[in-house]
Amino acid sequence: xxxxxxxxxxxxxxxxxxxxxxxxxxxxxxxxxxxxxxxxxxxxxxxxxxxxxxxxxxxxxxxxxxxxxxxxxxxxxxxxxxxxxxxxxxxxxxxxxxxxxxxxxxxxxxxxxxxxxxxxxxxxxxxxxxxxxxxxxxxxxxxxxxxxxxxxxxxxxxxxxxxxxxxxxxxxxxxxxxxxxxxxxxxxxxxxxxxxxxxxxxxxxxxxxxxxxxxxxxxxxxxxxxxxxxxxxxxxxxxxxxxxxxxxxxxx
Amino acid sequence: xxxxxxxxxxxxxxxxxxxxxxxxxxxxxxxxxxxxxxxxxxxxxxxxxxxxxxxxxxxxxxxxxxxxxxxxxxxxxxxxxxxxxxxxxxxxxxxxxxxxxxxxxxxxxxxxxxxxxxxxxxxxxxxxxxxxxxxxxxxxxxxxxxxxxxxxxxxxxxxxxxxxxxxxxxxxxxxxxxxxxxxxxxxxxxxxxxxxxxxxxxxxxxxxxxxxxxxxxxxxxxxxxxxxxxxxxxxxxxxxxxxxxxxxxxxxxxxxxxxxxxxxxxxxxxxxxxxxxxxxxxxxxxxxxxxxxxxxxxxxxxxxxxxxxxxxxxxxxxxxxxxxxxxxxxxxxxxxxxxxxxxxxxxxxxxxxxxxxxxxxx
Numbered sequence: 050x051x052x053x054x055x056x057x058x059x060x061x062x063x064x065x066x067x068x069x070x071x072x073x074x075x076x077x078x079x080x081x082x083x084x085x086x087x088x089x090x091x092x093x094x095x096x097x098x099x100x101x102x103x104x105x106x107x108x109x110x111x112x113x114x115x116x117x118x119x120x121x122x123x124x125x126x127x128x129x130x131x132x133x134x135x136x137x138x139x140x141x142x143x144x145x146x147x148x149x150x151x152x153x154x155x156x157x158x159x160x161x162x163x164x165x166x167x168x169x170x171x172x173x174x175x176x177x178x179x180x181x182x183x184x185x186x187x188x189x190x191x192x193x194x195x196x197x198x199x200x201x202x203x204x205x206x207x208x209x210x211x212x213x214x215x216x217x218x219x220x221x222x223x224x225x226x227x228x229x230x231x232x233x234x235x236x237x238x239x240x241x242x243x244x245x246x247x248x249x250x251x252x253x254x255x256x257x258x259x260x261x262x263x264x265x266x267x268x269x270x271x272x273x274x275x276x277x278x279x280x281x282x283x284x285x286x287x288x289x290x291x292x293x294x295x296x297x298x299x300x301x
Numbered sequence: 302x303x304x305x306x307x308x309x310x311x312x313x314x315x316x317x318x319x320x321x322x323x324x325x326x327x328x329x330x331x332x333x334x335x336x337x338x339x340x341x342x343x344x345x346x347x348x349x350x351x352x353x354x355x356x357x358x359x360x361x362x363x364x365x366x367x368x369x370x371x372x373x374x375x376x377x378x379x380x381x382x383x384x385x386x387x388x389x390x391x392x393x394x395x396x397x398x399x400x401x402x403x404x405x406x407x408x409x410x411x412x413x414x415x416x417x418x419x420x421x422x423x424x425x426x427x428x429x430x431x432x433x434x435x436x437x438x439x440x441x442x443x444x445x446x447x448x449x450x451x452x453x454x455x456x457x458x459x460x461x462x463x464x465x466x467x468x469x470x471x472x473x474x475x476x477x478x479x480x481x482x483x484x485x486x487x488x489x490x491x492x493x494x495x496x497x498x499x500x501x502x503x504x505x506x507x508x509x510x511x512x513x514x515x516x517x518x519x520x521x522x523x524x525x526x527x528x529x530x531x532x533x534x535x536x537x538x539x540x541x542x543x544x545x546x547x548x549x550x551x552x553x554x555x556x557x558x559x560x561x562x563x564x565x566x567x568x569x570x571x572x573x574x575x576x577x578x579x580x581x582x583x584x585x586x587x588x589x590x591x592x593x594x595x596x597x598x599x600x601x602x603x604x605x606x607x608x609x610x611x612x613x614x615x616x617x618x619x620x621x622x623x624x625x626x627x628x629x630x631x632x633x634x635x636x637x638x639x640x641x642x643x644x645x646x647x648x649x650x651x652x653x654x655x656x657x658x659x660x661x662x663x
Contacts, residue, residue, distance in 0.1 A: 061513065093511035096377075101524070108522045112513025114506035116377055117522040118370065119400055125367040129374020130506060132360050133332050133382060137507040155370075158363035 057083025059092045061112050068106040072273055074230040074260030075103060078171055079110055081237040082140070085244055086113065091138050096130050098123040100143035100152070103177040107142065121152020128155075128164050138247055139166040145257075146176045149185040149209040160215045160253045163222065167243045167254040170211060172285065173262040181265030185209035188284060193265070208284055215255045216291040222252030225291040229259035231278040232287070239289065251293050259285055306351060310490040317480040320451050321385070321411050322347030323489055324458035329499050330409075331380040332358040334371040338390040339423035340478040341413040345385070365390040369397025369408075376406045377521075379504025381462050383409035387478075388417060391429050391436075398471055399437035403523035405538070406505075407465035411458065411474045413481040416646035425478035426646040427568055430623035433473050434597040442538050444549055445473040445597040447567040451485040457594075459492050466500040468545050475596065477619075479569050479648065546598035556582060556589025557607045562662060563589045563637075566617040567596060567624055570649045574617055577654035588658055596624065601631045608635035613661060617642040617654055 056062060060083050069075045086092055095113040099105050101120035108117035118126045127139040148156050148170040159166065175193045176182040183196040186208045190199040216225040224246040228236035236258060243254035259281045263273040306326060313320075321344045325333065333352075335345045349359050362368045368384045375382025386394050391412055401408045414429040416422030435441035444464050446457040458474050465472035493499065505519050512518035525531040555578065557563050566574040571592045578590045591607050593599050608614060614637045616625040621643050629639070642649065642657045 059513075061518070092513070093509075093515075094507075096506045105522075105524050108524070109520050112511075112518050114508070114512060114519040115521070116506060117524060118373075119396060119523075122366065122370045122397070122400075125362065125370035126374045126377070128360075128367075129334060129371030129382070130378045131374075132334075132358060132371065133375040133378035133380040134504070134507050137378070154363050155367055158367070 057087050059083045059086040059111050059113060061109060064109045067110065069103065070264045072261060072263035072270065073103070074173060074258070074262070074277070075107065075171060077230040077233060078169070078236070078258050078260060079107055081233060081240050082169065083111060084237055085241040086111070088241060089244055089248065091244065091248070094136065094138045095140060096127065096137045097140045097142065098127045100147040101178070102144040102147055104142050104144050104147070104171065121147045121150070121155060123147065124152055124155035124159050124168060127166050128159055131164065131166050135165070138244065141166060141168045143168070143170055144177065145170060145172040145174070145186040145211070146184045149211055156215070157218060160219050160223070160255065163220060163252045165247055165250060165252065167247050169240060169243070170255070170257045171260045172211070172257050173260045174281070175262065175265055177262050177265055188280065210285070212255060212257050212290045215253070219253050219291065222293050223291055224251065224254040224293060226289040227257045227259070227285060227287050229277060229282065229287050230261060231259070231274070246293060259287065305355065305491055307489050307491055309494065310488050312486060313489050314484055314486050316343060316482055316484050317451050317454050317476060318343035318413070318482070319347045320454045320487060321458050321474070322351065324455045325383060326351050326355055326357065327489070327491055328459040328462045329381055330357070330383055330462060332360070332375045332382045334360045334362055334368045334375065334382065334384050336362050336365050336368045336386070336390060338365070338387050340415055340481040341385040341387050341411065343481070344411060365393035366396055369394040370400070372408045373397050373401055373406055376408050377505045378507055379502050381466070381502050383411065385411040385413065387413045388415040388429070389420060391432055395432065395437040398443070399439050400523055401471040402437065402439050402442045404521050405469040406471065407469050408471050409461045409465050409474070410471065411476065414475065414477040422646060423478065425619065425648060427477060427570060427619040428623065428645060429475070430596060430620060431626070433475050434627065440535060440539065441597060442542050443471050443473060443597055444468065444595065445475050446594060447475045447596050448480060449568055449571045449592070451480070451487040454480060455487055455489055459497070463500045464549065466502055468549070470542065475568065477569055542598070547602070549595060550598050550600040551594035552592060552600040552603055553594065554589065554591045554603070554607065556587070557591055557611065559587055560589035560611055561587045562613045562615055562658060563591050563607060563611040564615045564617055564654065564658070565591050565624070565628055567593050570617055570619055573649050573651040574654050576651035577658065580651070581655060581658060586658070586662065596627065599627060599631050604628060604631045605635060608632035608637045611637045613638040613640060615640045615642060615658060615661065617649055617657070619644050619647055619649055621645045
């Protein structure tokens, strides 16, 4: 008897198993995205964009309309689609290099313009697809291919605090949170809220997700989990950072 | 809300940038994405003034990368979308244009050339020919119309939308700072009143129905795993581009049948060439001209025939032979002597051309 793995309805079964490395966090994030799409009943309205880097491997992941773009350019492509057809629910899915380095100007300006899109940014502290180079999110002291003796903040600065930056430049109506694959239920909750905020016409919605990359971290299962669960949150605080005012009131 | 700003046909006297904005409205363009750069700015200025009156949208982006990629998004959503740029902006825009090439996305880009390299001048040049025709990391699967008058700016901006959506290759209107800023008379019209139907657009994403249930998902990529995959894609695009080239290519020529010397030029320089050739012909000098209207694809067959007959060619352009490189490639094997009149970043007058022709013919 084979074990039937529960897949979100919005996943494409014919493109599974997926193409990510064993132990990669992308599968967990994409499962949360899929479940959120299912629960919100928006499979027919979502336009999903994926970036360059490991995120591009999700170009045929869902049974939703999908566009694979260039490194850092998913934000403007989804922005362009949403501006041209406000009926769609636009999801821009990218890594930390795409969002915080090569595409940072797009993230900053889309957030500042309060584009009605949802950006999901997976932070695994380095460039995965290109072989583990230092990223804006690499932790102080962390060894990568371009910081082989450990990241020296004196020379290369401190890790980018993405959601904090986005929260600082967005106005009321934006939704900003940091989730982690170590807390899947919370991760799904944040992603769902980010999508709901777009559905409600709120404003720019942004979720960073702390994730794993055992291949480039060169970690075993225990060390991988330890890094994402214990080490990363020391610098990257998990939780909701900005929620629309109306939600505060609902909670009263 | 009035549907269109122009009913019937009317004569106007206005700048080229204003003409482009009107042409885009008359072509039923739905959304423009743009970033300020001289000398294309007034296209955005006039578009944004007309937009709310005619139900059009505009997004000013953070740079030309974003202007290009949001235009890609607009086309993916099934809208007649366009942008405009120049010089260093054209350089940045090569990235989104290469994605549009790779995915056969019918974006329309208006380029008003300025001086180069780098920031250079904001006034005029013909130095963006190489960049516009074959820029980017790819094979130049693009269609480029080089205009020489305000009437052509109007006609070819309208035509560019139909060419793009018919063949699904990125399509360009290549003007320059002189055409952008100069005022000139032209006739503007509603293309559909003239029987010129606008080709319907089609959404790539966000179509009705639930993907996987009512229809397959629309999924588009520009990344491939192995050499054979990308080779097959490029081969197919090459075959399709070559197949449509004869019907897309446009040119005009005069006096090439018996000319001792044929002047090859494009865009605004062609105006000077036309005047010089006409004057010299009237004076009994056997000269002619060949003017490619599409710089990509070129009218290769006609160019080659012309170059096979003519004793000499004079390549005249406000660049160091950017058009000449394309033409020489097309006419390879022809025996005509090649002379040049290159003034990179500088205008060329009819007198410049006439003096050069007389010095060649002696």
